[in-house]
Amino acid sequence: MDSALREPATTEHALLTPELLAQFDTPGPRYTSYPTADRFGPDFGPGETVQALSALAVTGDAAPLSVYVHIPFCESLCYYCACNKIITKHHERSPEYLDALEKELSLVVARLGSRRAVSQLHFGGGSPTFLSDPELTRVMTALASAFEFVPDCEVSIEVDPRTVTPARLAHFRQLGFNRLSFGVQDFDADVQKAVHRVQPFESVRDLMQSARQLGYVSINADLIYGLPKQTPESFARTVQQIGELRPDRIALYAYAHLPERFKPQRRIAESELPSAAGRVAMLGDAIGGLLARGYRYIGMDHFALPSDALAVAKDEGRLHRNFQGYSTQPDRDLVALGVSAIGRIGRCYYQNAKTLPEYYESLASDTLPVVRGHALTEDDVLRRDVIMALMCQGRVRFAAIEAAHDVRFGERFAAEMEKLRDMAAAGLVELDADGIRVTASGWFLVRAVAMVFDSHLQASRERRRFSRVV
Ligand code: SF4
Numbered sequence: 001m002d003s004a005l006r007e008p009a010t011t012e013h014a015l016l017t018p019e020l021l022a023q024f025d026t027p028g029p030r031y032t033s034y035p036t037a038d039r040f041g042p043d044f045g046p047g048e049t050v051q052a053l054s055a056l057a058v059t060g061d062a063a064p065l066s067v068y069v070h071i072p073f074c075e076s077l078c079y080y081c082a083c084n085k086i087i088t089k090h091h092e093r094s095p096e097y098l099d100a101l102e103k104e105l106s107l108v109v110a111r112l113g114s115r116r117a118v119s120q121l122h123f124g125g126g127s128p129t130f131l132s133d134p135e136l137t138r139v140m141t142a143l144a145s146a147f148e149f150v151p152d153c154e155v156s157i158e159v160d161p162r163t164v165t166p167a168r169l170a171h172f173r174q175l176g177f178n179r180l181s182f183g184v185q186d187f188d189a190d191v192q193k194a195v196h197r198v199q200p201f202e203s204v205r206d207l208m209q210s211a212r213q214l215g216y217v218s219i220n221a222d223l224i225y226g227l228p229k230q231t232p233e234s235f236a237r238t239v240q241q242i243g244e245l246r247p248d249r250i251a252l253y254a255y256a257h258l259p260e261r262f263k264p265q266r267r268i269a270e271s272e273l274p275s276a277a278g279r280v281a282m283l284g285d286a287i288g289g290l291l292a293r294g295y296r297y298i299g300m301d302h303f304a305l306p307s308d309a310l311a312v313a314k315d316e317g318r319l320h321r322n323f324q325g326y327s328t329q330p331d332r333d334l335v336a337l338g339v340s341a342i343g344r345i346g347r348c349y350y351q352n353a354k355t356l357p358e359y360y361e362s363l364a365s366d367t368l369p370v371v372r373g374h375a376l377t378e379d380d381v382l383r384r385d386v387i388m389a390l391m392c393q394g395r396v397r398f399a400a401i402e403a404a405h406d407v408r409f410g411e412r413f414a415a416e417m418e419k420l421r422d423m424a425a426a427g428l429v430e431l432d433a434d435g436i437r438v439t440a441s442g443w444f445l446v447r448a449v450a451m452v453f454d455s456h457l458q459a460s461r462e463r464r465r466f467s468r469v470v
Contacts, residue, residue: 034384044373052345053111064119070338072126084340085126118147123157166210181220194228221247225282226255228272232281243293248308319392347376394438
């Protein structure tokens with residue numbers, strides 16, 4: 001290995017040992033919601049969503065909304081993909097989709113009332129940049145006539161570098177986009193070939209430079225470790241290269257190889273995947289490399305430069321979490337538009353149909369295309385508060401939870417506190433009479449700490465264990 005690429009660990013990072021990773025870095029939810037989307041059920045549908053939207057309209061709650069728009073199309077298949085997307089080169093499919101999207105928007109606005117304030121708008125996919133410039137203009141025009149964007153509204157879009165040019169980024173800027181998220185994953189040519197996503201470093205570099213010149217407020221880059229053909233050495237080079245580009249934020253995700261669940265992943269040769277030890281080395285080196293280059297660890301796979309709003313919000317205890325990950329804004333009601341999109345209104349989560357025929361069919365009959373959801377129980381709301389306090393502040397104050405929910409923390413969570421003792425012994429959390437505090441090394445494994453309070457996860461584990469025993 002090129003030792004210049006293996007950054008010296010910082011004090012914070014030195015606390016994260018391979019043993020800790022092996023013991024506690026288990027697969028689990030990312031907690032962009034609680035309960036997580038796999039708990040949503042078909043008993044929550046269009047009628048319940050209409051009720052939730054109407055209730056929000058009646059309360060006259062003037063707090064700004066968040067809006068998510070899902071564009072499902074991608075021109076080419078990335079073999080690691082686990083997203084809900086449609087691979088097509090037929091751009092003539094877009095207008096029909098945009099017709100449906102506008103219909104859905106009109107149904108939502110009919111319940112919610114028009115010109116509601118919006119402080120966050122995010123385009124995700126699939127690849128939102130599959131849409132042409134006139135098509136994106138069309139969607140933004142429809143949204144701008146339905147909602148009132150507050151002056152400092154965060155308007156972000158996920159960018160597939162293979163589908164944009166500096167001229168397109170300039171067009172997005174004119175449309176009001178002020179944040180970009182680049183899907184980078186890895187810069188190594190062999191890895192890019194193995195996952196069928198070839199995008200040279202130079203093209204990403206040029207796009208990021210253009211984005212800066214165009215005045216984008218925040219630029220994010222996604223990386224993935226654990227991909228085929230990756231080695232600790234090659235991934236350290238990618239980390240070095242991304243560090244040179246200095247995006248404001250970096251998301252570092254682990255690749256989960258689940259070919260029985262995600263068909264595209266069957267094209268990945270298992271023999272080319274890095275070993276478990278290799279993955280641990282890549283994660284440890286990447287964390288060390290990013291910290292050494294001045295990035296701050298925000299939590300759950302996310303890093304940011306100290307000047308970025310997320311790092312500032314973390315320092316000030318103002319971090320929140322929603323379906324797009326960490327956010328500086330309070331947990332807004334989220335209107336979701338598009339196939340498979342997930343929203344939250346009040347205490348209800350809802351998800352749209354996952355296939356285009358179903359999505360189109362509902363809208364053709366003037367019905368919201370919601371196929372499942374979940375109305376939170378009191379217990380869900382209580383646990384959501386605890387989990388989000390852990391994920392965002394790294395701290396649970398018993399008194400605050402007890403005051404908000406009229407419970408005795410120690411009694412209500414006796415079993416959970418018992419489980420936390422192992423984590424306390426391993427140095428991931430500190431427990432005292434006032435609360436739970438996630439330690440510096442615990443921050444890197446905060447998902448595992450949060451999982452202790454996830455009763456839905458515990459219940460499904462019990463069920464799995466039960467079915468294995470039977
Ligand atoms: S990873 Fe993104 S760009 Fe690639 S196929 Fe999946 S949704 Fe499309």
